[in-house]
Amino acid sequence: MSPATLARGQTRDLLPLFAPEALRQSIPRAVGLIILGAGFYGFTVGLWRGLDMACYVALKTPLLLFFTLLITGLLNGMLGLLFGTGIGFRQSVLCQLLAFSLASLLLASLAPVTFFLALEAPPADSPEAASSHSFYLLIHTAIIGLGGFLAVVRLFGLIRALTPDFRAARLTLLSWLGSNAIVGAQLSYLMRPFFGSPSLEVEFLRKDMFNGTFYEAVWRALNRLLSEELTVVVLLATGALAALFLHSLLKHPTSKSNQQ
Numbered sequence: 001m002s003p004a005t006l007a008r009g010q011t012r013d014l015l016p017l018f019a020p021e022a023l024r025q026s027i028p029r030a031v032g033l034i035i036l037g038a039g040f041y042g043f044t045v046g047l048w049r050g051l052d053m054a055c056y057v058a059l060k061t062p063l064l065l066f067f068t069l070l071i072t073g074l075l076n077g078m079l080g081l082l083f084g085t086g087i088g089f090r091q092s093v094l095c096q097l098l099a100f101s102l103a104s105l106l107l108a109s110l111a112p113v114t115f116f117l118a119l120e121a122p123p124a125d126s127p128e129a130a131s132s133h134s135f136y137l138l139i140h141t142a143i144i145g146l147g148g149f150l151a152v153v154r155l156f157g158l159i160r161a162l163t164p165d166f167r168a169a170r171l172t173l174l175s176w177l178g179s180n181a182i183v184g185a186q187l188s189y190l191m192r193p194f195f196g197s198p199s200l201e202v203e204f205l206r207k208d209m210f211n212g213t214f215y216e217a218v219w220r221a222l223n224r225l226l227s228e229e230l231t232v233v234v235l236l237a238t239g240a241l242a243a244l245f246l247h248s249l250l251k252h253p254t255s256k257s258n259q260q
Contacts, residue, residue: 003033006102011157018094027094030101037104038062041111042194045140047118049196056204057194064191065100068184072096072176075183079175085168087159095155095162096176103151110143129198134221137195141218148184149242152176153249170250177246189214
């Protein structure tokens with residue numbers, strides 16, 4: 001499995017990866033892509049607070065994806081049995097491993113941009129540090145969320161090939177998107193810091209990791225930059241755009257014979 005094959009996301013190229021003889025090569029390569037791609041991106045995320053934080057986040061970002069994969073793979077395997085989608089535990093984990101590998105490629109492609117973003121951001125001891133941290137948190141949350149969203153959606157053709165009908169494929173896609181977003185978001189909060197609050201020391205994990213939620217942190221960051229009313233508008237608009245995109249993707253089923 002090459003990065004180009006994964007990026008194209010064509011079903012005819014990805015289905016052979018599920019053959020038992022191909023798993024010995026495809027799984028280590030997918031894991032390697034996550035470690036390198038997500039680690040490279042994570043390094044640029046933590047660089048704002050210095051090299052120590054950059055190294056911490058370079059290590060934690062792939063770990064975050066692997067922990068999310070472990071939880072959501074098992075969860076979506078059970079949902080597959082419940083919904084009758086035909087995708088069991090093994091296929092669920094393998095499909096999401098491919099999706100996370102693709103997301104890591106997308107993040108790595110943006111790492112040069114986020115590297116210079118970290119270099120040009122106001123330092124943590126500047127008067128603008130609090131607002132810069134809020135912007136930094138929101139922009140990286142958007143990048144990671146969009147990367148994960150596009151990676152899963154890109155593999156919709158593969159999902160359709162593994163499920164008995166369009167309804168099952170649609171349920172599978174929605175459950176994967178929802179579980180990855182919820183589990184990944186809260187795990188990232190538990191494994192913080194990733195961005196490094198300017199008022200707190202650099203450390204690998206926070207001692208109060210169970211205090212609060214990811215969603216509270218995003219809400220506070222938005223309120224620091226925008227009014228409360230505008231924050232609500234931004235969140236509603238983001239949700240509406242995602243819903244419209246999914247609606248356009250899922251409303252026109254195509255036969256499996258026409259899939260790539």
